Amino acid sequence: NLKYLKKLIINDFNEDLINVYQVIKADVQQLMIELDNLQKEYDRLLDKDAKTPYFYAKRASFNQRNLDPVKQASLFIFLNKASFNGLYRVNKKNQFNVPIGSYKRPIFLDKALLLAVSDALQKVVILQGDYEQTIKALP
Numbered sequence: 001n002l003k004y005l006k007k008l009i010i011n012d013f014n015e016d017l018i019n020v021y022q023v024i025k026a027d028v029q030q031l032m033i034e035l036d037n038l039q040k041e042y043d044r045l046l047d048k049d050a051k052t053p054y055f056y057a058k059r060a061s062f063n064q065r066n067l068d069p070v071k072q073a074s075l076f077i078f079l080n081k082a083s084f085n086g087l088y089r090v091n092k093k094n095q096f097n098v099p100i101g102s103y104k105r106p107i108f109l110d111k112a113l114l115l116a117v118s119d120a121l122q123k124v125v126i127l128q129g130d131y132e133q134t135i136k137a138l139p
Contacts, residue, residue, distance in 0.1 A: 008124045023069050034071060034074035038074060055082055082101055083099065
């Protein structure tokens with residue numbers, strides 16, 4: 001129960017993950033629209049032969065890291081749900097490199113969960129960086 005906490009801070013070195021938290025906190029409605037669009041597009045593809053090029057195109061778009069924060073966050077969630085075992089892995093160039101998973105119909109949009117997380121994040125300070133630097137910067 002977060003109502004008794006005066007201050008809660010989350011921090012991670014992963015910029016992509018922190019972007020997802022920030023978008024869920026600040027613009028969850030637009031994120032849900034983007035995820036709903038991804039869900040509809042992906043579900044229209046009938047088999048893995050059709051889904052595979054779609055997945056890799058979205059992965060390439062994500063790896064460009066030039067999208068607006070909401071679209072970038074939606075692709076992060078999409079890739080997490082559609083990739084092999086929900087794995088998150090990047091190479092030395094910070095390129096997401098997990099292959100497509102074998103899920104028949106992954107779910108990208110869980111509205112109730114996103115709304116609950118957004119509500120919880122309203123009282124949270126979200127930081128990005130090395131944990132040692134974050135701890136040193138705390139009052």
